[in-house]
Amino acid sequence: MLKSAFDNRQFNHIELANGLRILLVQDPNSVKSACSVTFNVGHFNDDKDCHGINHLLEHMLFLGNHKFTEANAFNDFIATHGGSINALTGTEYSSYFYDVASEYEQQALTHLFAMLSKPLFREVLIEKEINAINAEFLLKQKDDLRRLYQVHKETCNPAHPFSQFSVGNQQTFAPFSPLQLKQKLLRIFERYYQPQNACLCLVSQQPLSVSEKLVRQQFSDWPSNNELSEEPLPALYLEHNLGIQINILPLQKARRMILTFALPQQHSHYRSKPLSVLSHILGDEGGGGLLHFFKTKNWATSLSAGGGIEGSTFKDFNINLQLTDEGIKYTDEVITAIFSYIQLIKENGIETWRIEETATLNQLIWDFPEQAKAIDEACHYSQAMFEYPPHHLIAGDYILDKPEVHLVLQMLEFFCPENMRIKTVTPFVKTTHKAKWYHTPYSVQPIAATRMQSFLSGSWRSSFALPKANQYLPPCQPLNPIVNEFVLPKQIIKENGLDIWYGQDDKFKQPKGDCFLSFDCQAVNEGIQLTTAKRLWVALLNEKLNQKYYQANLAGMHFHFYPHQGGFSLQTNGFSANQLEFCSNLLTQIVAHEDFSDSFSQIKAKQSQGLSNSLLNKPINRLFSKLSVIMQQQNNDPSDVAQAMENLTLDDIPVTKEKLLSQFHLEGMMYGNWTPEEAYRISADIKNFRMKYATCARIHRGIADIRRTKAISYQVECQHSDPAVVIYFQAPDASLKNIALTILTEQLLATPFFNQLRTEQQLGYLVGSGYIPYNQHPGIGFYIQSPHHPAKFLIDAIHLFLQQTVENINQFSHLWESLKKGVMKQLMEKDTNLSMKSQRLWMAIGNQDSTFTYSYRMTQTILDIDFYELKAYLTLLVSRQGFGEAILYSAEPHHVPLSVQTEVITDIKSFKSNSLYL
Template structure:
């Protein structure tokens, strides 16, 4: 199997006697195991008369099986053992995956296998799960992506299964008696959930031999099956469905233009990656790119190339643009510029093999030095790759570019013609004449005119548009600096004069990479929301300005961002270490020298986008809006979207003339340099930093204050909403912030998480969005419980949560049989090693922000858990139940048309007034 020369994992492919293909991965030092099973059947396999059946089946598999008949048995088991489980239904695949502590793998796999192959399909639970599917459907009815997707389906070939309704709802499923629907589920399951139609991937800290044994125990008894025939699919689009424009009316404010080209499946070219090469060239954001040209004309503000739906016989290649008001009036000029760029690529690519060599080098660097992703993502991807790749390329497939061949690129370009194009126009005010099924999206299809086809077929040359130059940021050296034990953890190598610099070396991952953080704590943050709005605008203008010059650094694996935080703003660079400090110094210098230029050039465009973004945030689903208000209520310098929208509207370019000098007038700087650098390089960097420090006045590190909710009665804040669904978030603020208080908050949340989900979603059928979470604010511990419901009022949801807590917290001692196992699993989670260098950098950076200067907070929490008795947690739970020294904040929105009664508590009428009168935890 082809793997990176630096990959420390071990791999084993095997096929069980029943035909199940399995990829086993040993991940050294991991204490967890992740398993993913992918099935070659999705909504394309739905019967025409019962669309959404595959999705309903996905839900039903969780609700009881032959040997584990309780609903959500696997969910509760992995939750109790420090894990998670999830699933999704796609077009041609369905995937189930979970992760758990490795010592519980046998029990987990036994449940997983039983769930996948021997479901019960209990009729009462089918009836209940239809409610869950319907709640999920209703949740997405105002989601513009889902609404756009339905129009896409309705403007594709009705004989192709892509056109089917993939989600399902009560209207579809209630057509059938439950007994008949059950038989349809059984038939679908028996046909598709067979060993020759499934692939398994398991990633674990256990040895390959142990994994092989565990997998065989779990799956060997499953009966073998004959391979399924492949689906024969017609063309995705008919002749009348290409060469068209599609007008689509969105809910949120946007002005989007998506130009799509209908390609056949290009998987056979995975070793040449023609789509990736074309995405790189058409999606370039450098100085002479297509996007730079569109920006110079004030026609577009962003452009992405290469995304789009794909399947076994189709692939859409999309060019997705956000337009300006002027751009809406110049759409045909924009499309002509796209075809001009395509013509340029067609002309130059045959003689420029170096572009493929550069792309291959970037792919190899990304493969050799990839940041280890989430094991669940990798397991799901690799189990899917088992269907599509020869076994030697299962792991390398997504990076492999070893056939430098122009012909596949030319083949793809041959489909990028006006006659084969679909243009989606998505903004308000468009003429429409149809309403899409299910999501009620207004749309209209219009054939391209003869004049338009002629204009696009013979585009004019645009000298301003050029293909990118060779990338100067590709590292020429990946030499590793030998680390010393002196810098295993960050060491403060410079302090005083309003600036602290910390340095640490990578002593674990052996990668030529690093991260550099610099936080500016600015006293001007005290000036309120208008300063916060100006900071938001200033940073956005800088990012636009710097992207023009440094876009290609990101392509070469050297990333940067400038982002706001409560006390000021930060710069973060990460990626290959060779050119990174030079990039960082350039950014720091130009923040000071280029602010006026950035504001002059981008202010008006950024302001329009910020207003649009904030207006759209007010249209987010209710639960998201409630969590935003939770942060606004609890954090001193956090402001809500509605307030921020008004402040941004009132911000002018003239008012910002002195903003940088005000921001820099009194500052404290804190820096972390972590990765593949020597101490000498860190010292030089520190000296440069001091010379470039723009602050004439030395400031202090600012506190990240949190409102103190304790010793108060329940506080209640209502968020107005026009939505049909109610939503509630209840936040409990723990009495203290000692390690013991943190430990008990984490353990208590773990105890209630799975029962809460099962009770509220499966038993009570209150909604699709249900959950709990351990949620610290600036390290002060807390617990949240939340529900969004299409069928209950907010006060009913609060009552249900209260009843649940009464039932489950009144007798914590009933958890005695699981107590030690629960503690062990939480300890294992807390002691999990960082998955990659950037994750470690982020952890160290957060520790500095929280004054954890020994970088051992998790160790202290672990010690607190080890010494914790169940009786102590019982007292903690009793205090939470009785609100003794716990703060409680209820945030809710009432669904239109649902039963409405008052949520009891002390009401917060005005957030500003509330925070002004509040005490803060410092």
């Protein structure tokens, strides 16, 4: 199997006698075992009279089998053994994937095989799970992506299964009794859930021979019952589905235009990747490119090229634009400009160096990836086994060893008006139809021949230039020798207002690194007007820098410039060659005077639109957003920020920047493939920069103290009709012991909470819990979003669950040791890539953990906690002795008052001004 010379994983591809194809991965960096199995079946295989049946089957597989009869037995096993589990039903594939603490690898495989070989499909649970799927469907009613997707389905060939409703709901399942649905499920399962129709990937630290023995023991006896024969799929688009304009009315304040070109399947071109080459050219954000042109015209603020739906027989290529209000008036000119640029490519041809550059960029990503988690690796490879032959399974996404100029130009011939679908998504369109299921207003009309002709007769070509060769491709550079003194970051500058740390990576051995610079600015204490102006200044500067360093980003040298509660931060990461100089240049440009007059109105409008759209988020997201505003002293409500944004002018930006830089504390870290000499040299530059400004102390990120006799409550207004609830418990203090107890309590409650309130009581699709620390102060959140029950009912259900859990706590005592082991395993989990390691070390510095021993100390703390201490802790939480409680809810128009006595927050600003802060 072809793999990167820098890949330290080992691979083995085997096929069992029953036809099951297996990829075994020995990954020395993975602390967990992960497995995924993918079947070549999806919603394209739904019964014509029962859309969503494959989605229902995916849900039902978790609800009991002949070996493990209890519903969610597999989920419970994984959750209590340090892992996570999930599944997805796509168009042509369905995948089931999990990770688990490595010592439970064999038991997890036993569960997986039992789930995939003899499911029970109990009729009573079929009825319940339809409610869950219906809740999932209702949850997405106001999701604009889902609503647009449905319009796409209704405007393609109705004979193609893509046009079918994939999710399913009560309406699609209602014509059938539970027994009839069970028969349908069995028929699909027996036909498609066969070993010869499946690919499995197991990622483990174990030697390949051990992994092979495990999977052969488990899956060799899986019987292969039938031969699979598939009817060929019809064309995705009929002639009248192309050369059309589709106008769609969104819920959010979107101003988008998507040009879609219908192409043939691309899997057979994986070694040539013609669309990657075209995406590279069309999506270029530098001077002379499409996006630069649209920005100078004030027609669009962003452009992406290359996405789109894809299947075994079709591929859409999308050019996706975020338009301005001005751009909406000139949509035909925008399209004409795109065709002028396409014509320029055709006239110039595709130079060989462009394909070679794409191949080089692919090779860099392949050789030095940000390695994924084991569960993501497993899921990716189990599907990739259907796409690539075994010898190119690892290389398939990256390899470009057969450059074919004629193939790129051949694909470009599909980029013509007759083969195009224009989607305009704005609040101003006129519509004539409503899409089924999601009720999206839209209209469709053919593009007139004269209009098509006008697209090709534009005079914009002189405004464009094709991208130049990338000057930022990193040179081949050997790894620097490791100095043991710096294997953990060490403080190399400690002065008033300046702390700089430096360390060398000795684990991943990549020519990469991460630099962090964080500014804590005294001016943020002025309030919302300044912090909003700070947000806009950062957005304006990012706009300039993104265009200037677009090619650097492509070549694997990235920067992130972002605001935070204390001020703002600059981070660079990627290849280490020239990165320190890159970071220094960016620092210079942050403080330099910039003229933002050309982009101010565009970026301000984009920021305002994003803030307004946040109000349309689903209720659970809105509640958690409000909770963080209530709890964090320096966090402001998006609606207040939107109001402050409206009043900002161009003159406010330089004033804000000067205020921020007038007094600040600067902390930084560089970690990766740099020598101490390089680190000291760049630190001297940073010190010289720092000395030009006044200093201040670090900004305190206060947390509201809600540990009081009454719970606090706040009703959140939502555009979505589903009632939702978040109940948050603030721990008594932030000691290691209380952090450990809070984490253990949440881990213990997560599975039974989900099983009882989601699976058994069917209160909603979104049901769960989480450990929620605010600036290291521990807490637990419980949440439910329900299409069926009022907020009062959901709050009472959560409180009742907690009360009953305390009363029956001893039923969990047998899980205690494995639960503790799972949490300790997660705490000591190895970093999977260099950036993850750098982020962890940088967070430790921010949390004043200068010895980098937090995980070890926390593990020792957990080790010493016994079950009775957790029992006492949970008892205090439920009775709220020493704990704070916040109840946030969105309610139906005529909601029933809460049954619990609370201190009601009517105005968040007033609450915060009167709060004490930890």
